[in-house]
Amino acid sequence: MNLPDLVAAHFSRACSGALPGERVMLLSIEPEVTRFVFGSADEPEGNVVLQLGANAVVRGPFKGGFPDESRLETAIAVVEDELMKGWALPGEPRLLSLVEPTLFDVAQASGYRPQPRIELDIQAVEGLFGRLAAVSYGSPAAQQGLPMDAEFAARLLILREVLHHLRFDGVMLLA
Template identity: 40%
Template sequence: MPHTTAHTAVFDLQLASDHLRLVPPPPAPPYAAPLGWGTVVQAFGPRMPTALALEHAIAIVEDAVMPATRVLPGTAYVLRTASPLLREVALTAGADLAARPARLSRAAVENLFSRLDSQAHRPGHADPALPQRPDFAAALLILREALHHWGSEWIDVGG
């Protein structure tokens, strides 16, 4: 579980359309996966995900984020991101982006993901709290899986 102290290692999560990178403090090499929000959007098709597409995408994302645990320490660390799309997820989840640090909890991400999952299981229903864009849904899914599999209780959101 990440905690912030003066000597806590900081890991940067970089999320782009075609890749995900987890960058540890030097000299450790980063973890990179050829999976980004655009890759997940392809699994959804050019629309918000259906229940089946969401389940398929979860499996794809898990396969990409789980190996990153090899670069994470067995001790406390801080996870942070400057990804604009993850910043939008944080804002939608209710994070106070004016706070320093602007922190998005795993619980808030899970709550937002539950709304996405509920929408996916109700064809024709559009949750007004969710941006109705596949790229947003993909970034939310990736962040949810990363926080869960990496054991992070939050992510600091900059930008």
């Protein structure tokens, strides 16, 4: 399978902690697209590419900067529209893997034990997203323990919407 080198490397990292024969689903939130890569034992079997990435969200609904509440709501609708197009993903696994150093650091700062992998269930991601929403309504980012970074906000938004609308149980963050 022809994958970008960085995506292939991230898939290999996701597989490194899997049991033999265990299926892996990597979520790769890239600048212009969001990609799901699935397979097992370091062997990707397929991938699905959504036509929306972090920079596309920042340029589009975020209008080039950190979102206020109106722009965040618009971005949610745009991401939902892309997700509802009926993408054919395999039914297993229900836990995504994601290489996302900034979100990993935020999770650690939020009290998750420092380790090579941090598992967040959907409620934990919703909690992080609630903090992002608070910043969009004017709460200081530092008070919420989040970076004031539009691309980070876009990646967290995409992750939250993927978990919610595609019914994943959670995400395994890799540093």
